[in-house]
């Protein structure tokens with residue numbers, strides 16, 4: 041069973057759902073006349089993106105980027121490659137970046153720097169999870185749904201070796217599954 045490798049449930053489905061609603065309300069208020077482009081980073085943010093955008097009531101569009109920094113392991117290398125770029129001009133537009141987890145910060149720092157060069161009107165970073173103890177790059181989320189301890193977490197889009205993304209909650213992976221860290 042997939043769940044045999046989960047040490048404990050860190051954030052339940054209900055807790056996630058309540059926070060996602062709160063964040064959607066914030067977007068509904070703050071971006072009411074801004075027609076934002078909501079950009080999510082594949083693949084980890086796909087469930088968060090889906091649940092969040094279903095609760096957004098204002099006009100908005102979506103786009104996706106895919107970047108690689110991890111392979112199938114647990115450590116960030118600092119190198120970020122764009123595997124899939126967005127395919128539209130974002131100059132003068134309001135950008136909401138939706139991410140699964142802010143860990144070392146390498147990925148988001150890189151993505152934000154790339155997008156800033158394209159002259160958007162504004163960029164905010166909304167992340168489901170923030171793991172501040174692991175930060176290497178000086179970057180802060182404009183909103184984090186949950187702050188998590190320095191443990192490897194999976195579920196609700198987050199993977200280990202591409203597995204566990206389909207768990208409906210955020211769980212802590214047993215360290216023996218990935219050989220500790």
Ligand code: IMP
Nearest residue numbers: 084116142143144145146147192193198
């Ligand atoms: P960063 O560049 O170190 O901030 O890493 C960001 C990416 O690493 C995230 O988008 C995740 O895909 C992955 N990641 C970081 N920490 C975890 C974790 O605890 N579980 C699963 N994936 C993680």
Ligand code: MG
Nearest residue numbers: 084110198199
């Ligand atoms: Mg990953």
